[in-house]
Amino acid sequence: MEISDIKPGTYLEIKTDDATYTGVLMPHPSLAEKDHLILKLDNGYNIGIEESKIQKIKKLQKKETLEKFPIQKVPKNSNLPSIVLFGCGGTIASRVDYETGGVKSAMSPEEILFTVPELKDIANIKDAKLLFSDFSQDLTPRHWKKMAKEVAFILNQDVEGTVLMHGTDTMHFSSAALSFMLKNLSKPVVLTGAQRSSDRGSSDAAQNLICSSYLAANSDLGEVVICMHASSSDDFCVAHRGTKVRKMHTSRRDAFKSINEKPLLKVSPKGKFEKISDYRTRGNDEVIANTDFEEKIALVKSYPGSPTEIIDFLVDKKYKGIVVEATGLGHVPMGELSWFDSIKRAIEDGIAVVLAPQTLYGRLNLYVYEPQRKLKEIGVIDVEDMLPEVAYVKLGCVLAKKENPEEVVQEMRTNWAGEITQCSKHDFKPEFD
Amino acid sequence: MEISDIKPGTYLEIKTDDATYTGVLMPHPSLAEKDHLILKLDNGYNIGIEESKIQKIKKLQKKETLEKFPIQKVPKNSNLPSIVLFGCGGTIASRVDYETGGVKSAMSPEEILFTVPELKDIANIKDAKLLFSDFSQDLTPRHWKKMAKEVAFILNQDVEGTVLMHGTDTMHFSSAALSFMLKNLSKPVVLTGAQRSSDRGSSDAAQNLICSSYLAANSDLGEVVICMHASSSDDFCVAHRGTKVRKMHTSRRDAFKSINEKPLLKVSPKGKFEKISDYRTRGNDEVIANTDFEEKIALVKSYPGSPTEIIDFLVDKKYKGIVVEATGLGHVPMGELSWFDSIKRAIEDGIAVVLAPQTLYGRLNLYVYEPQRKLKEIGVIDVEDMLPEVAYVKLGCVLAKKENPEEVVQEMRTNWAGEITQCSKHDFKPEFD
Numbered sequence A, B: 001m002e003i004s005d006i007k008p009g010t011y012l013e014i015k016t017d018d019a020t021y022t023g024v025l026m027p028h029p030s031l032a033e034k035d036h037l038i039l040k041l042d043n044g045y046n047i048g049i050e051e052s053k054i055q056k057i058k059k060l061q062k063k064e065t066l067e068k069f070p071i072q073k074v075p076k077n078s079n080l081p082s083i084v085l086f087g088c089g090g091t092i093a094s095r096v097d098y099e100t101g102g103v104k105s106a107m108s109p110e111e112i113l114f115t116v117p118e119l120k121d122i123a124n125i126k127d128a129k130l131l132f133s134d135f136s137q138d139l140t141p142r143h144w145k146k147m148a149k150e151v152a153f154i155l156n157q158d159v160e161g162t163v164l165m166h167g168t169d170t171m172h173f174s175s176a177a178l179s180f181m182l183k184n185l186s187k188p189v190v191l192t193g194a195q196r197s198s199d200r201g202s203s204d205a206a207q208n209l210i211c212s213s214y215l216a217a218n219s220d221l222g223e224v225v226i227c228m229h230a231s232s233s234d235d236f237c238v239a240h241r242g243t244k245v246r247k248m249h250t251s252r253r254d255a256f257k258s259i260n261e262k263p264l265l266k267v268s269p270k271g272k273f274e275k276i277s278d279y280r281t282r283g284n285d286e287v288i289a290n291t292d293f294e295e296k297i298a299l300v301k302s303y304p305g306s307p308t309e310i311i312d313f314l315v316d317k318k319y320k321g322i323v324v325e326a327t328g329l330g331h332v333p334m335g336e337l338s339w340f341d342s343i344k345r346a347i348e349d350g351i352a353v354v355l356a357p358q359t360l361y362g363r364l365n366l367y368v369y370e371p372q373r374k375l376k377e378i379g380v381i382d383v384e385d386m387l388p389e390v391a392y393v394k395l396g397c398v399l400a401k402k403e404n405p406e407e408v409v410q411e412m413r414t415n416w417a418g419e420i421t422q423c424s425k426h427d428f429k430p431e432f433d
Helices: A109-115 A117-121 A141-155 A171-181 A205-218 A309-316 A340-348 A370-378 A388-399 A405-412 B109-115 B117-121 B141-155 B171-181 B205-218 B309-316 B340-348 B370-378 B388-399 B405-412
Strands: A011-016 A020-025 A036-041 A046-050 A054-059 A082-088 A094-096 A103-105 A124-132 A161-166 A189-192 A224-229 A237-241 A245-247 A256-258 A265-267 A273-275 A297-301 A321-326 A352-357 B011-016 B020-026 B036-041 B046-050 B054-059 B082-088 B094-096 B103-105 B124-132 B161-166 B189-192 B224-229 B237-241 B245-247 B256-258 B265-267 B273-275 B297-301 B321-326 B352-357
Touching: A011 A036, A011 A046, A020 A046, A082 A141, A082 A205, A109 A117, A109 A124, A109 A205, A117 A205, A124 A141, A141 A161, A141 A171, A161 A171, A161 A205, A171 A189, A171 A224, A171 A245, A171 A388, A189 A205, A205 A224, A205 A237, A205 A265, A205 A273, A237 A256, A297 A309, A297 A388, A297 B297, A309 A340, A309 B309, A321 A388, A340 A352, A340 A370, A352 A388, A352 A405, A388 A405, B011 B046, B020 B046, B082 B141, B082 B205, B109 B117, B109 B124, B109 B205, B117 B205, B124 B141, B141 B161, B141 B171, B161 B171, B161 B205, B171 B189, B171 B224, B171 B245, B171 B388, B189 B205, B205 B224, B205 B237, B205 B265, B205 B273, B237 B256, B297 B309, B297 B388, B309 B340, B321 B388, B340 B352, B340 B370, B352 B388, B352 B405, B388 B405
Parallel strands: A082 A124, A082 A161, A161 A189, A189 A224, A297 A321, A321 A352, B082 B124, B082 B161, B161 B189, B189 B224, B297 B321, B321 B352
Antiparallel strands: A011 A020, A011 A054, A020 A036, A036 A046, A094 A103, A224 A237, A237 A265, A245 A256, A265 A273, B011 B020, B011 B054, B020 B036, B036 B046, B094 B103, B224 B237, B237 B265, B245 B256, B265 B273
């Protein structure tokens, strides 16, 4: 019997060189894994089996519990700290439905436990709520507002913390948005995701969700963090401050890196924490969601030949703010394709123009070279070592509250949630050496 | 006598806790070093002196040789390999003129040797030519063309290689442009710069220029490389492939990092090379500069809330190509603020739309998620692990030569100068762990 002839959803016994497995055949989630099949074992775990190692395949009678989407009863355990899980789309919050081959959001507590049965020994999952099920590249500020409101509401109930399962593409935008929108934050808000879907043998979903649940349930964090793999092996996760983190790799499990500072905590899948940096700790404040956001803003980049007419276009279109990913210490073209006049006009029209480092690592300094001092003089806002993406999110929050240019400058350059690393040293050591 | 009362350019004897120095007082190059003064010693070297350590300052009679811009005679040494230095602006190719306090381009062989006297023992500096003296944030494709033409002309003469002294902000754009514009490259083309100006005690200019000169004179490289500090200490430099390198820090000396591959060579300031990766080696081909470049192209980024009207604007303005810094594995918004229709219209209008990874590290894969397959179907070009900046430069070169969409796809996805790392492994190990 050829494996390619068997329909996903079939209950099989597979004998390989090493062992014999029984479980349900899952669909191939990607072309990259053509030479593996994925079997969902009876205990809920997925296993990847190399096709070349298969000796024999036998079709079994379909087990009764598998005729529907299988569930595992959640034992309520009031001895464990309570947490709430939010599904916000992405790879982690979904799993392939082996009956249909389609993607299904696994979001009831029962369905989550079917995917990651370890959770029942970590926390009392008080609720699991699907907020939306979009890919994270499709999210907009509207989604950030929804998350902020729901999280604030839940944190003011009798729970220890919350975990948001989120697509990885723009998770660092969402973590920045939650960091800025949640005032008086007093409990852990943990965003996590998966670089490989939970139906792949190599999935990072389970460990990320386990470590994140420990953080939400037991840590002394009072901040928004992203909790993901610390390395490419399944040893531990790290919690990155929500405003100092960026997805730095398309596919690695440790794609998320803290930029210009160290992560906050190391978390083992056994629930051990190791503090790395200082952070805001738990408190008793009531969390408030301030979700005002000015959406008429843009993020653009300066580079050799970069057309200044894009700035002019944004001014013409009545944008309220522009974040420029500037080169080096905070530079934009001031030569033959100069941006100066366009930026000056933008500022004169009341548009906030913010410079952030396109190098990502390091801090701006507009005082080193003469031409940049001129930018400073006309009112360009430089945001030290704030990441461009974070500056964009923050600018939307600031402009929704402040109109006066001096106040906008003041707010952009004042730390709300650790987005500017205060550091007396001229230099930062990036993580990469 | 207070140091703040003394005019730069004054010849001084300074006694500190440790030693006595004589030399010319240099202007303070930046506010960051307020507590240091810089003295240019008689041997041409600069030294930084902590003001708190100064015991006594004495004004000396101005030495006669110092009344003009001081020079050091270049001893021609035909036993050494010949190289040509090009000045292309930036911090490294200039020095503060201590007579006037202004910045002067130090570009005659004599003036270069005054700044870095070690060069005379490394190579026979056949010529030193100032191509332009712009800050690198002000460069445009016109500057790339000029460099390519001059370098090709010189390399076809009797020289071993060439060094271009260049501003660091956009040096990786220039290295990509030279990589693509120089055909049949058969000798080393080394771009180098300085993160701290040569009048600061902590300048990296001398070591970078020394290592770069060794590379140009003695290495077996037949590629365009960027040669800069390997770490924040003055131990050695590394040569990065011109198409796989990016400025990743605003101020560190080791700001340049190879992305998705290792650097090519380690270079010690004593002239020792240690090969790290494979590269194209020297040959006897005649170098040809093909500098055609389509300037009507743009580099834009997708992010939550990113306005699709920027794509529409570029289409309306008859741009010929757009590089999108996509999220994750090559994603753009396809939800409520979808870019799909705008991209489709762009491609229907004959505009090349290229996706490159905004994570910088890692490789695109448009086959993992369903919505992205639709992008692929309408003709979006994904460029694997090519850096967005490099994709922008390459697109300009490709569109100047090819109009047929199939040919544009073919050229963008075919390696010209190592810009796509061929790798059978699904994963890349970024340099930062």
